[in-house]
Amino acid sequence: MESTQGLPLEVRLSAYLDGQLPDSEVDEINAILAEDDDARGVYEKLKLGSEFGARAFDRLLQEPIPLDLVRNIKDAGKTEDEPPKSGFAAIPIATAAPRRKSPFWPKALAASMALFIAGGAAGYLVSEQRDAAQELASTQFAPARTxxxxxxxxxxxxxxxxxxxxxxxxxxxxxxxxxxxxxxxxxxxxxxxxxxxxxxxxxxxxxxxxxxxxxxxxxxxxxxxxxxxxxxxxxxxxxxxxxxxxxxxxxxxxxxxxxxxxxxxxxxxxxxxxxxxxxxxxxx
Known part of the structure; x- marks a missing residue:
């Protein structure tokens, strides 16, 4: 695990949350969270954002695969496997240049990770907006002092x-x-x-x-x-x-x-x- 010394606190807390800190830095972050109220506030917001993103990622995995995508995959497989229907002799398989299939899963994984990161950021922003709304409400609806x-x-x-x-x-x-x-x-x-x-x-x-x-x-x-x-x-x-x-x-x-x-x-x-x-x- 790489050291996060010298990086912004938000980055260090994110690595701490993901279990990516060296043992020597875990103790340091524990001490910061125990003494610094602002650091604990940032940590709670990052934690909320991570949980929000994880739930969004789980929902994505549970979504059914679109029927059009299934058909396209099947049609692509048939096109590659079927022998040509023309009168010319087929090119021997051993000498035919293999077609490289599009790496579907790496793309899907990359898209999923992007969504996970976006979900974490959205969760962080939702938390910030909720805190701001609560503060505004407490200011607007508090009874006026006379x-x-x-x-x-x-x-x-x-x-x-x-x-x-x-x-x-x-x-x-x-x-x-x-x-x-x-x-x-x-x-x-x-x-x-x-x-x-x-x-x-x-x-x-x-x-x-x-x-x-x-x-x-x-x-x-x-x-x-x-x-x-x-x-x-x-x-x-x-x-x-x-x-x-x-x-x-x-x-x-x-x-x-x-x-x-x-x-x-x-x-x-x-x-x-x-x-x-x-x-x-x-x-x-």
Missing amino acids: WLDDIADYHRIYSRQTRHLVEVPASEQDHIVEWLSASTGVNFALPDLSGQNLTFEGARLLVAGGKPTAQLLYRNAENEIFAICFLQSDPVGSATALSESMRNDIGLVSWQKGNASYVVVGPSADPGLERLAETVSASI
Whole structure:
């Protein structure tokens, strides 16, 4: 077996797949496949192409021989074997120049091998196209991410904080209103949610949906964290209806009013989340 050192990886893997590598190189290829994800991907595609070509070759051998081809072969045999029908003496067989028959099987074998190679290439291309189609489908049909997805991710992180729950503490309420109004472009008033047994803890500035977003954080008696988040959006004539959604263990109630989009965030198991959102919508 000839060495494949210095040849492209695809060639070496093809020889490896066909059992045509020297023993010394088999160990080397085994090590490459064990450590290199890209090499394993190429190997799997070559393997798929080889299997595709083998199946195509098997189907070719199972195909019946065309009747016209059988007749042509028989007619050719008769033409060569039959003695001439003219009145001239036949040329003695010993002195007649033998006619060389067309080497049919070598041609058939060559054609079959060409088909086998083409089948392998087709299998490789089919695999490439299938991977590309799967990647395109996952891109086209994946649900579009919204600003609420960003808010849920932030809430899941910050609601577990203790010392660093907020960026600016509740003691600086005037600064919070001035700071977040200027940063988001949304004028607002801090909602007083003490009637819902929620204590204002402070605020943060986030980025959600690619826009600066305010986050006001509150805590209840059970130490659960609730948040009011808002960002600037296209103006609406009147406030939209409340819309509930969930992101695993996080509940969200969102709406639009004026030039802003709002959402109240809390534990999805809390039955009063919608009532809390109604209170916020009326007072913010």
